[in-house]
Amino acid sequence: MSSLAERFLQVNQKIEQACTEASRSADDVTLIVVTKNHPVQLVEDLLQIGARDFGENRDQEARPKAEHLLASGITARSDYRWHFVGQLQSNKVKSVLTYADYIHSLDRDSLLHELIKVTTRMQAEVPDFSAPGVFIQLNLTDDPGRGGIQPENIEPFADAVLAAGSLKLCGVMAVASLEGNSESDFERVYQVSQKLQRLAPHAKSISAGMSNDFEIAIRHGATHLRIGTAITGNR
Ligand SMILES: *Cc1c(COP(=O)(O)O)cnc(C)c1O
Numbered sequence: 052m053s054s055l056a057e058r059f060l061q062v063n064q065k066i067e068q069a070c071t072e073a074s075r076s077a078d079d080v081t082l083i084v085v086t087k088n089h090p091v092q093l094v095e096d097l098l099q100i101g102a103r104d105f106g107e108n109r110d111q112e113a114r115p116k117a118e119h120l121l122a123s124g125i126t127a128r129s130d131y132r133w134h135f136v137g138q139l140q141s142n143k144v145k146s147v148l149t150y151a152d153y154i155h156s157l158d159r160d161s162l163l164h165e166l167i168k169v170t171t172r173m174q175a176e177v178p179d180f181s182a183p184g185v186f187i188q189l190n191l192t193d194d195p196g197r198g199g200i201q202p203e204n205i206e207p208f209a210d211a212v213l214a215a216g217s218l219k220l221c222g223v224m225a226v227a228s229l230e231g232n233s234e235s236d237f238e239r240v241y242q243v244s245q246k247l248q249r250l251a252p253h254a255k256s257i258s259a260g261m262s263n264d265f266e267i268a269i270r271h272g273a274t275h276l277r278i279g280t281a282i283t284g285n286r
Contacts, residue, residue, distance in 0.1 A: 055093070056100045058282050059084075062265075066276065069269040080269060083134050085261075085279035091116040093283060098126055106155075106277050108137025110146050117150035136224075136258075136277055138198055141165040148173065151183060155224040155258045155277070158188040158198045163211060170217035182217050186224035186258045186275075189243060191236050199225075202243045209250055222256030222274070223247060233264040237271035244272065 053061075063082065070077040085106035086094050094105055094116060107113035117133055132152040139147060139156050144165045147154065157163060166185070173180050187208060190199030200208045205223070212220045225240045227233040237259055244257050260268025262281035269276070 055096055055282070055284070058284070059097065059100055059102065062278060062282050065266060066269065069266040073270050075269065079274055081275045083136075083275060083277045084282050085136065085277050086116070086283060087112060087137075087279065089283050091119045094120060095123070095125055097282075098131060103131045104134060105131065106134045106136045106279075108135070110135075110139075110143040114146055114150060121150075134275075134277070144169050148183060153184040153186070153221065155186040155275075156188045156198075157185045157212070157224075158190075158200065160208075160211075163208075163215075166218060167215045170215070174217045182219040184219045184221040185212065186221050186256065187212065187247075189223055189225040189240060191225055191228040191239065202239065205243055205247055206250055209247055209254070213251055220251055220254045222254045222258065224258035224275075226261070227259075227264055233267045234271075237264075237268050237273070241272045 066080055066082060067077045070080060081104055083104040083106040084097055084102050086097070087108050107116065113133065113135065121128060133150050134153045134155055135147050135151040136155045138158070139154065139162060141162055148169060157166070170182065187205065188199045190197050190201055195201060209220065212218055223240060223244050225236065227236040240257060240259055247254050256274045257272050258275040258277065259273040260276040262278050265276045265278055
């Protein structure tokens with residue numbers, strides 16, 4: 052059995068190696084450790100060994116963890132970041148925005164409208180408000196009923212995000228559609244990112260790659276890796 056520290060180190064080494072092979076700087080890649088289904092103690096252990104970015108996919112689980120960490124005073128709030136990576140119901144937006152620095156799962160018009168509504172109000176009322184970073188989640192399947200923006204609709208959707216002064220558009224996010232298909236999926240995500248950057252030059256980030264495919268994602272320009280089990284172990 053390997054320890055958490057060993058797995059964290061090993062994943063970091065693999066990221067560096069994959070970056071070297073792709074002639075990229077590891078500084079341009081952020082490792083988000085997805086801590087869902089694990090107790091807050093795991094987040095504290097990860098902080099101890101140098102992790103600074105954490106991913107969660109359910110508000111009911113994420114918010115108590117975030118509040119615990121904040122109250123524990125274990126480290127300054129400015130030392131770490133929460134990334135919300137799961138499907139976000141509109142009625143949870145207010146809650147998620149109390150702790151999330153980034154939302155990776157902006158996947159539909161109704162969620163965008165709710166985010167704009169809530170952040171616009173916060174901007175007026177909260178003294179130290181800072182706009183949350185958002186990633187537009189892409190739907191890489193042929194089924195429009197699945198969550199996510201169809202790649203061909205990226206431009207009008209991005210325009211609507213950019214029109215909101217209370218959101219910071221970071222880039223695109225995707226989950227590979229099928230096991231074994233990541234290579235072409237991630238290349239497609241890269242192309243959509245290029246298209247987005249012609250519209251929004253600052254929106255360079257690509258959130259792609261999980262435990263099974265992060266090295267492939269790095270080859271295709273991923274800047275934010277969302278890695279769970281390879282580091283946290285199964286649960
Ligand atoms: C759980 C999750 C991950 C991490 O998956 P692993 O296979 O455990 O690395 C990444 N992204 C999202 C959206 C997730 O829900």
